[in-house]
Amino acid sequence: MKTLNKTIRKNLLETKENKKNLLVEERIISGRYNFLLESFRSKKKIGIDKIFFATINESKKLRELNLDRKLILKEEDSFFSSLFSIFGSGIFSSIKEYGAKWIIERTFGEDASKSMMAQTVIAAFGNLEWDSITKLFTDCSYTSKWLVQTIIEGFARKYQEKLGTSGVFADTVRNGIVEAIGSNEVIDALSNKLMGFVCNMIGGLKPKMEDAYSAIKQKVVAN
Numbered sequence: 001m002k003t004l005n006k007t008i009r010k011n012l013l014e015t016k017e018n019k020k021n022l023l024v025e026e027r028i029i030s031g032r033y034n035f036l037l038e039s040f041r042s043k044k045k046i047g048i049d050k051i052f053f054a055t056i057n058e059s060k061k062l063r064e065l066n067l068d069r070k071l072i073l074k075e076e077d078s079f080f081s082s083l084f085s086i087f088g089s090g091i092f093s094s095i096k097e098y099g100a101k102w103i104i105e106r107t108f109g110e111d112a113s114k115s116m117m118a119q120t121v122i123a124a125f126g127n128l129e130w131d132s133i134t135k136l137f138t139d140c141s142y143t144s145k146w147l148v149q150t151i152i153e154g155f156a157r158k159y160q161e162k163l164g165t166s167g168v169f170a171d172t173v174r175n176g177i178v179e180a181i182g183s184n185e186v187i188d189a190l191s192n193k194l195m196g197f198v199c200n201m202i203g204g205l206k207p208k209m210e211d212a213y214s215a216i217k218q219k220v221v222a223n
Contacts, residue, residue: 025067026075032058033079040086051091052098057209059134076130093126099133100125106201107147120154121147137209140199144191147198152187 036058040046062072083091100122104112112118124146125133136143 022068022071026071028065029062029067029071029075030078032062033075037079037082037086040083048094048098051087052095052102053205053209053211055095056099056134056137056205059130060138060209063134063138073131080130096126096128096133097122099137102205103136103143103147103201106204107197116158117151117154120157121150124150124153137202137205140195140202141191143202144194144198145187147194148187148190 036054039054040051059072059076080092087094101113103125104118104121107121108115108117125136128136136146
């Protein structure tokens with residue numbers, strides 16, 4: 001009985017400590033995002049590039065601190081809800097569009113925004129949650145594989161459109177193409193070839209994230 005009571009007490013203390021730690025982490029996360037929101041409010045005009053780079057930078061830093069993932073996602077939902085109240089409900093779409101174009105221009109060239117591959121990337125990017133978008137701009141392995149998979153699926157859909165048909169046959173053809181050239185081996189091989197380029201691209205993004213965040217921070221302090 002003494003051993004059981006000791007175990008129960010230990011578990012209660014651990015639970016209490018975990019709750020305390022989560023409260024601290026929640027304050028850290030909400031505090032940092034609130035700072036970002038105040039910095040946006042303090043500027044009468046702010047470019048979508050600054051909003052994008054500063055937000056990505058903050059998301060990246062919070063994940064690097066190894067804070068509770070559920071808390072981060074929860075506070076990010078709250079952050080974007082507040083962002084809507086400042087800039088309107090279309091701000092998230094604008095952020096996504098900017099991020100997609102940034103990838104496109106650096107992968108396919110500045111004049112590639114109207115190409116099939118560009119439209120495929122934009123469409124796929126628009127369906128991502130912020131957590132995945134953050135990973136795209138911080139993990140070059142993940143980004144390389146995502147680009148390869150997205151482009152393969154885009155080519156398959158384009159071929160389906162050329163068939164001029166829809167339904168089971170078209171879906172079967174499209175899925176067959178994806179399965180044929182979208183095997184793990186092919187995706188891994190293509191991703192590995194693209195990796196060096198993507199890593200350099202993401203590496204070049206870091207100064208932009210830091211500069212955007214620093215500029216916003218200085219503005220808040222000055223006020």
